[in-house]
Amino acid sequence: MKFRSFTKNDDVLEVPALQLPDVERIRKAGRRAYMAPSKRGYALAGGGQASYIDLPAEYRGSSRQICGLFPFSSGAGSPLAGVPLGSNILTGNIVGLDHFTAYQRGLIPNPSAYFMSNPALGKSTLVGKIMMGLDAFGVLSMVLGDVKGEHVLRTRMVGGKVIRLGNDRGYLNPLDSAIAERAAERLTGGLRQEVLTEAHYHRKSLLMALLTVARGSSISEEETIVLDKALRILFDRFDGVPLVKDLAQVIAERPEAIRNAVLDRGDDERYADSTDALQKSLNGIADGSTIGGMFSRHTREEDRLDITRSCVFDLSAIDDTLPEQQAAAMLASWSTGFAAVKVSQVLADAGLEPRRNYNVVLDELWRALRIGRGIVDRADSLTRLNRHQGVGQMMISHTLKDFDAVADEADRKKAQGFAERCSMLVMGGLGRSEMDAVQNLRNMTRAERQRIVSWSDSKNITSRGGKQAPFGRGKFLIKLGQGPGIPVETRLTSVEDRVADTNQRWEVLRKEGLAPEEIERQLGITDPDVEETDHDAAA
Structure with missing residues (x-):
């Protein structure tokens, strides 16, 4: 490259001719600014400095595939171990993770996850996304107590069975x-x-x-x-x-x-x-x-659990003003589900049935645990995680403070153990006062605490897909053990987005007092078990 020279205070300056702006302006600016241009170019109008540099395109692949690109490759900080959830908020990398696959890959010691966030921030949507992804991997999900009917549509879409309890709609x-x-x-x-x-x-x-x-x-x-x-x-x-x-x-x-x-x-x-x-x-x-x-x-035959299909115990017919009935139905669902899993494993051990993998979902834990003294021991005996291969567990609540509803102090400490035993902790937006309790479960950096608190600000509204939504909706921090958390923004497919919208309409109609069957009729949701029964009767 050719250089042109000029002097300033008896010092000789050489600047590449192709990048040389007006020589007179360089003389006036002096030696200090132009002897060593910055990484973005010469800091002078007409000097070619770039004020904004686009991030280069990033691609992800295995070390076998991209080894020839050395030294332009680097290790990815986001795992691809399970259901695709969305993108890493910090790096933009795709995050694929679920408790079931993470356990199989040796990332966590047991296949259990605990989900918590303030209401209306997408917690149930994320849980449903993982459920549908696991179904594609051949894992059957058992939602043992759905008090809002949030997982009915997802279960129907994957060919699962809906079992209704309460208000004379089903018996156990x-x-x-x-x-x-x-x-x-x-x-x-x-x-x-x-x-x-x-x-x-x-x-x-x-x-x-x-x-x-x-x-x-x-x-x-x-x-x-x-x-x-x-x-x-x-x-x-x-x-x-x-x-x-x-x-x-x-x-x-x-x-x-x-x-x-x-x-x-x-x-x-x-x-x-x-x-x-x-x-x-x-x-x-x-x-x-x-x-x-x-x-x-x-128990009616059509209300029996089927160990060969995903299922959900729909408790949405039980009014929120009847907490004892809700708790009783949830405990009964837990007992029935875990008993069925045990039977399935024994049949597989005997070679009479194929080995099936189950993902057990326990939602709204606090509703059952708040009822009275001794209920935590009963819940613990019913939900003790089976360590046999092929069984994972998801526990869902709003915050750790939900356990404060347990009146007895000894029971309260036992209830907090539910979250402590889960190897994977998934947190959405939480209040600042919640952080100290979370710190007792997992080591949290200052940045992680601030990020989670910022997601809980209900006044911070953003636009997503043409809709107004809280800034923290769909954002979660995933902690595997005591290591650094993985901040994820969930991305929904068009099908998942429609399911989420339908569930929102379901909740509105439920609060208006409509029966689950009427809600399904208005939303155009069909029950394949009923259709099959009607077809057989007609034949």
Whole structure:
């Protein structure tokens, strides 16, 4: 390259001729500004300085594919381990991540995730996006208690089953173990006995949970023994599927095994003192006077869980003003779902069914845990994560402060353990006061805390896709263990966007008091199970 020279204060300056602006102006500017041009060029009008530099196009690929581009490649900071969620807010890289795949890749020690954010910031949309993505990977999702009907449409779209409870729209008999009993007919030896034993303990745990909700406190040790004995006597002598009222009748008949358990020594009054309270509580469940009538009748065949399909327990028919009924329905859904997963695994171990992967979704945890003393222990026994291969779990709540609704301090600490046991923490917009509680779960940098708080500002409105929305909607920080968080802005496909819009209309109609069936009719959502039944009847 040719240079032109000139002098300034006896110093010789050389500037490339092709980039040389007016020589006279350079002399006036002096040596200091033009001896070493900046990375953007000469800082002079006409000197060629670029005020804005576009980011170069970035492409992502495996090290095998892009190794020839050295040294122009660098490691990507955003994982591609699962469902595509959106883009990294800091780098723009695509983020693909879910708790199930992250566990399989060794990124987290157990396949569990905890989601929390303030309302209306896209938490349920993100959960639904992961559910639909996992379905494409062959993972079946079980939404065990959908109090708003947010996941009904998604479940229908992937060919899943909707099971409705509450308000005379569906019934769940807590003594009905049809899935386990049908599996036991196909099994022999130790596996058969394992299924039957598990079925007994699931019935007992569910009844203890329902009794705790109905009373607002735990049942006593003596009542637990009586309940266990009565269940064993009932299933030894009953032909068919019993109801809760039949269990209460067994206790009222004073069988010898229960007399011995309560040490009544032949005294009917002592027997009554030991069992009357339990009989009253069981009768309240049986006639629907305490927690609604959803546990008073037999489970209909169309309301049975199918282990070969995704499913959702739709509880949107239960009004928010009936917290005891909501909690009871959620606990029953949890028990039924986890029992079905266990049966599926045993059948797979025996080679009678293919090994299925399940993603268990527990939404609105706080609604069940706030009811009364002892309910956390019952929930913990029902939702204990099965460590067998192929089962993941998603827990969803608004904030960690939701657990403050648990009245008993000991129960409150146990409830907080639900979040602590989850290896993957996903946070949307949260208030500043929430950050200290989050810090106890995960190490948070100052920038991460400020980012999460900024997403919670409801007054900060932005335009997205021609619609006004909160600035923090769709933005989440994902923490895997104690490492740096991954800030993600979710991106929805056209199909996912339509589902999200439909769910918003569903919630509006639900608050207006419309029944779930009427909402589906107005939104044009069809039930494939009903259509199939109608077709068979016509044939």
